[in-house]
Amino acid sequence: MGKLGIHSFVWTGGQTQGDLEMALEKTAEHGYRTIEFAYLRPELFDLDRLARKAQSLDVEIGVTMxxxxxxxxxxxxPERVAAGKAMLRDAVQAVRDIGGNKLGGILFSAHMKYDRQPSEDGWKNSVEAIAETAESAQEAGVDLVxxxxxxxxTNLLNTTAQGLKFIEATGSDxxxxxxxxxxxxxxxxxxxxxxxxxGDKVGYFHIGESNRGYLGDGTVDFGLIFDALLDIDYQRDxxxxxxxxxxxxxxxxxxxxIWRDTWTDSDPLAAHAKGFIERGMEEARRRRATNARA
Structure with missing residues (x-):
């Protein structure tokens, strides 16, 4: 696999420059090699300083929103669509300016509970917006996921099959x-x-438990997940x-x-997650080797 990372929201809500720099330091301290930030508004944060801090700690940056x-x-x-396209363009530039390597998240719709089905025209508008954003992202050297x-x-992309149909419609590799x-x-x-x-259309992968808390405390069968990641030869973060x-x-x-808290102390949560994922991937490799010999 690629680098093992952690979301900055494990460390901080990210309201201040100091919060974000602390999150970078904690990420490096725990041995993670990439961090995920929520959308960083350039007018609120010193992106150059944040980029230098990340480089000094050898931590890569991804952004989701x-x-x-x-x-x-x-x-x-049309006004909402145009405003959304502009926000996506700005986000790509912010990721580039911070030295980040990817922009992900719910980029194709609003992040909210909808009260209706997506319309055909809305779906087409979204496909067009993402196709345009992909061009600017590629020029900026930023992965779009x-x-x-x-x-x-969201009401638009709830399953992998829907996602594959959508990205095919964009016509963008x-x-x-x-x-x-x-x-x-x-x-x-x-x-x-x-x-x-x-398969190879997976560009980024989040590990999270069913209750948003400690890995292994919920219903996700991570053994099957790790086996599948090996089967597709997943080499990204x-x-x-x-x-x-x-x-x-x-x-x-x-x-x-988030109406109840499954944890309140970041450090033990982060340490546990890193060990859990590393052990899980190693166990999956051993299963694969055993099966190959059988």
Whole structure:
């Protein structure tokens, strides 16, 4: 696999420059080699300083985000679509300016619970917006990965199959899927089979437990997940994601339904996750070697 990473929301809600720099230091201290930040508004943060800090710690940066309703590129409202396209362009530039290597998340719609099915025109608007964003991302040297999430956070891409159809429609080789075990556990009949279906179109991978807490404390069968990642020869980043209202702000807690905290102390959570993922991948390699000899 590629680098093992951690979401900055394990460390901080990220309201200040100091918060983000602390998250970088904690990430490096725990031996993670990449960090995921939420969208960094250039007017609020010193991106150059953050980039230098990351380079000094040998930590790579990825950025994920969700669009607000007023900038929903899957809308039928031309003004909302145009505003969403502009936000995506700005996000690509911010990732480039911070020295980041990927932009992911819910880039194809608003991050919210919808009260209707997506329309055909809205789907087409979204495809067009992502195709345009892919061009600017490729020019900027930034990977573009679309997160397939559960029905309560978008109405557009809930399954890997839907994601594959969508990226094919963009006509771009630069768009890949961002899969997440938390969301797959809700939406996919067989998450491991979905990983194999996506194959080399998986561009980014989130490891998260069904209850958003400690890995192994929920219902995700990670053994099957790790086996599937080996089967597709996944060589890109794996990033641990977990949320607690003890750390993240009220807005994210509302958006992701963090109504109870499965943890409050970041350090033991991060240490446990790193060991869990490394052991899980090593056990999967041993199973593969044993099966090859049988």
């Amino acid at each position: 969700g669009l607000p309703a007023a900038k929903d590129v899957s809308s039928e409202d 679309l997160e397939v999430v559960n029905r309560f956070e 630069h768009v890949r899927l961002h899969l997440d075990t938390f969301h797959m556990n809700i939406e996919e009949a067989n998450p491991a089979a979905a990983i194999r279906l996506a 794996i990033v641990f994601e977990s949320f607690s209202s003890a750390v993240v702000d009220e807005g994210l807690s509302r958006a992701c339904g």
